[in-house]
Amino acid sequence: MPDLQEALGRFEAALSELLRSEVLFVELIHRDLVAAGGKRIRPQLVFLASRAIGGAPFEMELALAVELLHSATLLHDDLIDDAETRRGKEAAFRRYGNAVSVLSGDFLLSRLLHVIARTGRMELVERFAEVAKALSEGEVLQFQVAALEDYSLENYEKIITAKTAVLMRLACEGVAVLKGVGGEVREALGRFGLLYGQAFQMRDDYLDLMGDPKALGKPIGGDVREGKLTLLTLKLLERFPEEVGPILRRRAREAQDLERLRALARETGVAQEVEAAIGKRVEEAVEALSPLPDTPYRRALEALARAEEVRLA
């Protein structure tokens, strides 16, 4: 899709421009962040959603804003998760210290404020306020659930929605806000973004235990080691409390723990159940788009969602 490629090219240039700083250390970490790239899923959502409704003003600002909020969250998460690696690279904070990670995240947030101001749309400021609130509450909730071992399906849905799906929703629905489009088109985009975001996080969580470390570029089992709730471990815990409970409580510290969880999941059909749950969420996301006209852009959004059924990294 050449026009998507072209928009993503302009996006990279605009991002670099936005992150310029006179402070050397800020420049250094941002060159890292820009060079590291990442999949730019959220900007893709913005550009595709915009084109699916015939184009929206300030789509670039929206794309920058969602990616900045996401990147700031990653920088702060580096620290929180004590992540060994992030996108297969050394986590930023290990090289520069906590200080620069936290502050660079804050710097990104300040630039986010700047780009949304550029749109002149106060409704967008309010929507970003909601999403930023949900993101931080979602991360704290995840931490709280781990600390209190308060594992439930309800908490799982809350966490994946708050920490991932609401930002994806805004990436999609935001173009309707910018274009002043309401009604079922706006609702369709919002619903797609939300469901896609949930499926995306469910796949990420699945891969964290069941994936191939080489493909992922990081060790598996990070979530279990941090006591984080996932659909897979929740189902395993419910089905095999006597075996899985102790493994989760000791955070899979013993040598064969992770392999045992993987084998249990594969052999008892729990892995397949989670795959099916992801597939169902993807179907709902695709279905949500039905009020939109049939264009290559709508089909590209559908394809993005369907990719979650098979994603390996």
Next chain:
Amino acid sequence: MPDLQEALGRFEAALSELLRSEVLFVELIHRDLVAAGGKRIRPQLVFLASRAIGGAPFEMELALAVELLHSATLLHDDLIDDAETRRGKEAAFRRYGNAVSVLSGDFLLSRLLHVIARTGRMELVERFAEVAKALSEGEVLQFQVAALEDYSLENYEKIITAKTAVLMRLACEGVAVLKGVGGEVREALGRFGLLYGQAFQMRDDYLDLMGDPKALGKPIGGDVREGKLTLLTLKLLERFPEEVGPILRRRAREAQDLERLRALARETGVAQEVEAAIGKRVEEAVEALSPLPDTPYRRALEALARAEEVRLA
């Protein structure tokens, strides 16, 4: 000043309301933060500046926004400075872990976005974007200057301006933005806020080495131990490079180092020079207010500035 007291009372109630969360851990840390209080200098600046120009709409939102940005910075600084104590209490992150400190800071920033959206003034969003950028760059610069031992008066002025004075400027000038007042009144408020903020940070830095730990409620010498540039240490370094250089390089690790710096500063007149520099900045701040009508509120702003000439904690 009863109406200031009354406004500050409403401020505390509004802050509590704003920080409500369904997430238990978010609630806990904010009760801490609200209960801890602090001096609420920035809201005072807003309320006084507003009254000094005959009242401005949305002064409460501005007061909340500046305090939220300040508090978020404190939470992130807790981590950065590895602060032993903050406002005489145990730093939040020691009790709850890094995660909750960083995320609670982010939560505050999301609420900041919400309150500025409430004003409906996009210019204020843009101004907060600038200030937030300066704040994070200022903190990173401070870190960079410490890491590279790049001590100079120019860097010192940049740091105190970016990390403290620009937010104080916005607290004062923001009421003019909200009221749609330009010209010399707006400029006077901005200039006062900037100069007052610089004097405020200079006094904080002075007290960090020369203050009384009992009055401060925290150990002295934190800045020297973290390699942070202050006007006092810069002057000492310039005057006594052979004695002071090694002390700063070893971050005052040896038993008598801090006492030696204090004695040197007192006995050679360097402490008095720094006091004089603070006094000069205060006078400039007071002078900046001259275009404003002579009201009890303008006089209260002047008194706030003059307090920096004698502040002990």
